[in-house]
Amino acid sequence: MEIGLGFAAADLPGSQVQDEIFYKRGKVWHKTNNAGGIEGGLSNGENIIVRLAFKPIPTLMRPLQTIDWRTKKAAAAHVERADTCSVEAGAVIAENIAAFVLADAFLEKFGGDSLAEIKKRV
Numbered sequence: 001m002e003i004g005l006g007f008a009a010a011d012l013p014g015s016q017v018q019d020e021i022f023y024k025r026g027k028v029w030h031k032t033n034n035a036g037g038i039e040g041g042l043s044n045g046e047n048i049i050v051r052l053a054f055k056p057i058p059t060l061m062r063p064l065q066t067i068d069w070r071t072k073k074a075a076a077a078h079v080e081r082a083d084t085c086s087v088e089a090g091a092v093i094a095e096n097i098a099a100f101v102l103a104d105a106f107l108e109k110f111g112g113d114s115l116a117e118i119k120k121r122v
Helices: 006-011 087-110 115-121
Strands: 021-024 027-030 065-067 074-076
Touching: 087 115
Parallel strands: none
Antiparallel strands: 021 027, 065 074
């Protein structure tokens, strides 16, 4: 999961990653949103951009090459159609990962060793 440019930012100099801040007609705005709407654990007012990727489901209708573990000879993998769709499970996982990452950003901003301490800071 990544927010904003995410891993792509690691290949760029800071001058191409930082979002410049502008002010016009009573409004603060950014020309870009490389931070993905989160800076220092706090929303900067821009859209929060989150991307998440999943590996493909392992079920293949065209079996891949493998070996027979007893004979060590080449064999075709068994085809078993179990995971026909991962969208439902993926949505639950994505929601939880996003909540975890955003909670981490929240804690980065407000910190604290206990919920009571965090509540005092918010």
